[in-house]
Amino acid sequence: MKVTAHIPGRDIINNPERIYRTLNRKFGIELQITADVLENVPMKFFSKLAEMVGTKPITFHAPFMDLNPGAIDRYVREATIKRFKELQPVAKILNPEVIVFHSGFHPRKILPVYDRWIKNCVETFKQVCDMFPDFKIAVENVFDEVPDYLNEILEKVNTENIGVCIDVGHLNLFSKFPLKDWLNRFNNKIFEFHIHDNDGVNDLHIAAGSGTIDFSDLFSYLKTETSDSLILTLEAKTEEDQLKSFQFLTNNLTGDNNGNTNIS
Numbered sequence: 109m110k111v112t113a114h115i116p117g118r119d120i121i122n123n124p125e126r127i128y129r130t131l132n133r134k135f136g137i138e139l140q141i142t143a144d145v146l147e148n149v150p151m152k153f154f155s156k157l158a159e160m161v162g163t164k165p166i167t168f169h170a171p172f173m174d175l176n177p178g179a180i181d182r183y184v185r186e187a188t189i190k191r192f193k194e195l196q197p198v199a200k201i202l203n204p205e206v207i208v209f210h211s212g213f214h215p216r217k218i219l220p221v222y223d224r225w226i227k228n229c230v231e232t233f234k235q236v237c238d239m240f241p242d243f244k245i246a247v248e249n250v251f252d253e254v255p256d257y258l259n260e261i262l263e264k265v266n267t268e269n270i271g272v273c274i275d276v277g278h279l280n281l282f283s284k285f286p287l288k289d290w291l292n293r294f295n296n297k298i299f300e301f302h303i304h305d306n307d308g309v310n311d312l313h314i315a316a317g318s319g320t321i322d323f324s325d326l327f328s329y330l331k332t333e334t335s336d337s338l339i340l341t342l343e344a345k346t347e348e349d350q351l352k353s354f355q356f357l358t359n360n361l362t363g364d365n366n367g368n369t370n371i372s
Contacts (some may be wrong), residue, residue: 109333110165110205111135111357113342113350114302117142120149126347127157135354136165138208138341143171146194154201167206167300167339170195176212177236178229180221185228188212192236199243206244206300206339208273209236211261214251226257230264237267244337246273246299253284255293262297275302277343280321281311288325300339301326303353313345315352327360 113133117140119126130137139145175188192209199207211229212218218225237245247258247270258272272294279287291298305319306312316323330340340357342350 109330109335109338109340111340111342111354112138112165112167113347113354114138114140114169114344116140116345117145120145124153128160129347130350131160131164133351133354135342136161136167138167138169138339138343139202139204140169141171141195141198143173143191146171146191146198151197151201154198158202161202165339166202166204167208167341168195168199168202168204170207170209172210172212175210177209177232178212178218178225178227180224180228185232189232189235192232193239196239199240204243205337206246206273207240208246208248208300208302209233210250211247211252211258213257215253226260226264229261233261233265233270234267237265237270241269243269244299245270247271248273248275248302249278249283249290250275251278251282253282255285255290259293262294271297271299273300273302273341274298275304275343276321276323276326277302277304277306277311277313280306280308280319286325287322291325291329296335298338300341302341302343303357304343304349305353313343313349315344315349315356316342317356318349318352323356323360330361 113130113135115127115137171191179185303316304313305316305321308320342353344350344353
């Protein structure tokens with residue numbers, strides 16, 4: 109297993125020192141590649157960053173604001189695909205281990221038009237997998253109440269490089285099923301976890317272990333997981349809470365307060 113810490117797009121632009129501080133710690137980075145990043149950060153920045161990253165893991169979070177891979181409006185869908193394509197040169201430079209995408213699903217908006225939405229969504233992610241054939245594509249649960257919708261995307265896209273990113277914070281807020289059911293459903297198609305906590309009401313993105321989430325099923329799963337490529341992304345908002353999350357993971361996966369762990 110490998111650990112990355114989430115770097116918000118605004119910090120890539122306005123506070124790149126956060127990236128450098130993070131790389132000096134025990135984990136790699138997940139870059140939130142927003143539209144603003146794509147429009148304002150020069151390629152030479154990413155080339156320099158590639159040299160700094162070295163052998164540490166790096167992942168991407170693809171743009172999602174205002175986008176929807178399954179949009180009924182074809183203009184929105186075309187804009188979504190265009191933004192996703194703009195990730196290609198950045199991915200070529202930094203070679204991320206996983207690229208995380210949102211599906212755009214929201215039950216209130218999508219369920220009334222689900223058949224049309226899922227058809228479009230599947231077609232978009234087929235294109236995404238073709239755009240990035242050498243990278244793992246992980247579709248993240250956000251407002252999903254059940255695992256069925258993500259599962260349908262995976263089954264119908266049906267390529268080796270598509271899987272899921274399980275966001276435990278979002279599950280705590282929106283899922284009707286416990287984490288164990290999601291783990292059993294996706295199993296070896298889980299490419300990444302987003303690790304953060306909340307109060308069960310608001311998407312706070314606070315330190316793991318400081319909210320209401322029961323992480324016991326996750327720890328049981330991780331203790332038996334032998335994949336060297338599985339990514340655990342610390343998605344708390346602040347650097348301080350990311351460090352607390354890392355210590356929480358380390359303590360619960362190894363019982364070792366000195367930071368000795370099988371995660372890297």
